[in-house]
Amino acid sequence: MHGLNGTALRRRLILFEFAFGAVAGIAIGLFLIVASSSPLGVLLGIYAVGVAANYAPLAIHAASLRRPAALRSELRDVDIRAELRHYTRAQLWVFMPLLFVWLDLRQSASRPGADAGPLGKPARPCPTGVCRLGAGC
Numbered sequence: 001m002h003g004l005n006g007t008a009l010r011r012r013l014i015l016f017e018f019a020f021g022a023v024a025g026i027a028i029g030l031f032l033i034v035a036s037s038s039p040l041g042v043l044l045g046i047y048a049v050g051v052a053a054n055y056a057p058l059a060i061h062a063a064s065l066r067r068p069a070a071l072r073s074e075l076r077d078v079d080i081r082a083e084l085r086h087y088t089r090a091q092l093w094v095f096m097p098l099l100f101v102w103l104d105l106r107q108s109a110s111r112p113g114a115d116a117g118p119l120g121k122p123a124r125p126c127p128t129g130v131c132r133l134g135a136g137c
Helices: 008-035 039-053 055-064 068-075 080-095 099-110
Strands: none
Touching (some): 008 039, 080 099
């Protein structure tokens, strides 16, 4: 959302990329599932839907950071160069179908104000640090 020089255009482009990735990717995946005559084509379509679904929580989070004040607040005390290096490598996790959807659901369950996490257990932060890959904990 920010890069080294965050701009309103960059925020809009990233939001568009995530929203378009979710909608177009799911549409392509569904087309592959319906139009395919082979099991491999159907599996490829299911995979495409799973990967494209990862873009939905990213788009929602990007939309919440559209306002410059919200983005500044989120980036307060963050080493932007270090985070850019980290996310340059970590962005490949988007190709793990439904990972970001799952991480977003976990994060939602553990937000302040949530009574409990999944399965009614007390909510707690992600101990693995994997949530840092886009959904955050």
